[in-house]
Amino acid sequence: MAEVSMADIEATALRLGIDISSVDLDSIQRPPGEDFGIKSDDDEDLYQEDGFEMEAGFGNVIVVDNLPVVPPEKFEKLENVIRKIYSQIGVIRDGGLWMPVNPESQKTLGYCFIEYNTPQEAELAKEKTNGYKLDKSHIFIVNLFDDFEKYMKVPDEWTPAEIKPYVPGENLHQWLTDEKARDQFVIRAATFSEVFWNDPRQMMPELVYRRQYWTEGFVQWSPLGTYLATVHRQGAAVWGGATTFNRLMRYPHPQVKLIDFSPGEKYLVTYSSHEPNNPRDTHRVVLNIFDVRTGKVMRDFKGNVDEFTTGGSGGVSGVSWPVFRWGGGKEDKYFARIGKNMISVYETETFTLIDKKSMKVESVVDFSWSPTDPIISLFVPELGGGNQPARVSLVQIPGKEELRQKNLFSVSDCKMYWQGNGEYLAVKVDRYTKTKKSTYTGFELFRIKERDIPIEVLELENKNDKIVAFAWEPKGHRFAVIHGDGPRPDVSFYSMRSAQNTGRVSKLVTLKSKQANTLYWSPGGRFILLAGLKGFNGQLEFYNVDELETMATGEHFMATDIEWDPTGRYVATAVTSVHEMENGFHIWSFTGKLLYRIPKDHFYQFLWRPRPPSLLTPEKEEEIWKNLKKYSKKYEAEDQDVSLQLSEQDRKKRKLLQEEWDSWVEKWKRLHDEEREMRQWLRDGEASDEEEEYEAKEVEVEEVLDVKEEVVPFDLDQME
């Protein structure tokens, strides 16, 4: 590739008097077939795929089969019928409808060609009218003209597929075997995306891989950390590898906007929405589900945007992402989406609806999966002006049996929070007060794993408190709530099974007047970071929930993002480009010690690379916790070695810098001395530059500030 730097381009533009900022680079297209000797190193095949329909030139032509065979006198009538049907979908070109006639019998041949203005219209017409019943014996079969050509090319005789020799892949999990057990993270700043090791011992990150223009949108790790996904105009791509980041697979999807992995990272959902050709139409939405490893499209969904907006709210805010929510734990067995008065659940063996039909749920507005089990919780608001109560149900998939249901009265809104192991479900219920003028909040707590799923109601001590945030302890039985009305809310911790009270929820502690509005549990539980973002300007409090004590407080001024590393050892706080100043990130230990700070201008993203779940059993983990001292000894020794080595290195470096500086100064001094006479001459012979030549004279000045005469009483008697 020819080396052309941005600076060169700017220089050239300056020479030609072009204002670079006013040039819309996207509008520039090179002439077809001309590449100016610059080979594009990626995405060539995608371009080809794109160009496919353009080159053939018949992408906008469809063939409609199974038409009635009619004599000449009925020809015009049939033509009008067809024209009527197909002009509803798009604009048929002038003379774009052609129905061939058998020259001998003068009858039609039972098919016709229709040419639209755009391939999109043709695509839509095929989708909408394939299988259209004109009458009993005439069911349309619609194909794209280009498809005929494609299918014609299929050889008549079957030849066995060529079996490619097996090439062993790289170990995509290499990063988990790091000697120092470090974690990786990716950052995106300005035009660069970079992957680093977090090296807290060295107090700085270590670069793994760095690439300019790696993505055209954002980067995203797959849920188990195996892949890093990037998005481009032509589609999405995933990257990974043992030591560096190679492109592993591409998923063509023009103008992809959003992507989502299934929890077991078997599948990738890509989403794009397209401007309609006709101003009266709504946006069209395209969703593809790819198999991550093979890159095959498993299923695609296309439709108008209102088909994909959430049922109850009526599609004001557009599509809520992710459209498909994955259920059934890490096996990626089911995915579901909400529609108007229904929830559509698909299974991934055939990528079709379970029982071939959606679940009918009148007026459903929200649902969520248990993170571990194939259970859906769904919420239906009050109907008929309060005659029919609001309802939260748990539904087992694939059987669609209702496991538990709870009716709720005078409800304004519900939010569902699953605990990470799927053991508990908390439903935050906002209810109207009697006057209906205000709302108050309570919680309904479901114990999923217990018999009959008992439900408990929890109300805060002060019922009028607003709930600012709620979060379950990952893998644990505790949860934290930020509540309160004032500028400094309270934070409360509750346990679903405390030592004295195994069957009931109990409060552990309430911390009064905290500068916090968000909760970040450590992924391992036990520790929580109470953060005051936005209005609180980045106040941080590291809290130990086992001991119920604050470990440390800190501040990352203006912080916008906070993320725990997957092991719960470190926390990253970041200021992203929503703020103009202060961009960059800080790394803290879980105890709240600031380890290092990296400023980065135009900072967009900070993401820790996730880890797959631990292979240790909970019992084993418990044992390690108990014998932590034994294990930690080894690491403490290592830590000390490293820190000694570091300070030694540091000392050497400083010495070197000092020596270098001294040699500079020495040289300058010599030159300075050589020029002394010259300088003296320039100053008309007035001594040299030394400071001694002016003498400090001490001058004492006495000033009379005020003169006052006073009569002092003099008592003669006292003299005696």
Add this chain to the structure above:
Amino acid sequence: MRPILMKGHERPLTFLKYNREGDLLFSCAKDHTPTVWFADNGERLGTYRGHNGAVWCCDVSRDSMRLITGSADQTVKLWNVQTGAQLYSFNFDSPARAVDFSVGDKLAVISTDPFMGLPSTIQVKCIANDPSEQTGESVLTIKGPQGRINRAVWGPLNKTIISAGEDATIRIWDSETGQLLKESNKETAHQKTVTSLTKSADGSHFLTGSLDKSAKLWDIRTLALIKTYVTERPVNACAMSPILDHVVIGGGQDASHVTTTDRRAGKFEAKFFHKILQEEIGGVKGHFGPINALAFNPDGRSFSSGGEDGYVRLHHFDPDYFNIKM
């Protein structure tokens, strides 16, 4: 020690200069009146009235007899430091930006802004011993750099002139012929406007501050880049301690971008760096706006900062400062 707040200017400060003995401090501001203060206690000694525009820069002669000031009113004026009388006024066709007396105080270098189609210039004037013999002719005029030239100073033995400004490039010119001798390397130099430039006490190296959020230290003879100090905000002003290996950098968010919510957001702090290790030592807070000017007292025991907020803050160092171990 508590800083001394010197309120005498009504508009943002632009420049600060100590005389050689370090007993007087001269301040320039966007109001039209340069002011002289006692550098010890911050008492106002007097003002120099006559300019009709923002005053951008000043310099004082070695014997503290004469002051030269450059102003947006398209003049550069010579003053009697003691009496405040105007001795001479050089007239230009565009605003004057930087002024600097040569060694021996017989020459002065002046930079003028690009204005009404005129390019920016660097001009050298002779300064007569007797003010009555002063003339306005330029000995030398240099043209070439794009945009404003924010600083122009003399190199060793008045043989060279060093200039820096909006085009982010630092240049060394021959002061006899006006020939361009050296230009800073594009790769290593500043990426944005250079806002300030100060020479070290012995004139062997100089420090530049830039809106690219860094300050750089250069060899005055070879224009070799020696050190870079990186901060989080645009640099408007910089200074070097004459006695310790310390560098102080000031600046902050552009005045028009300053948030109204929290003054910590703008980082209106004077930041101290270790000159050799390039590590941050500490910061001095206080201003309510970006810092536009910084100057070290020649004795190294105090420094002053001038802000967009119109205040000059005079800081005498505590004894602890002199015992900082790195």
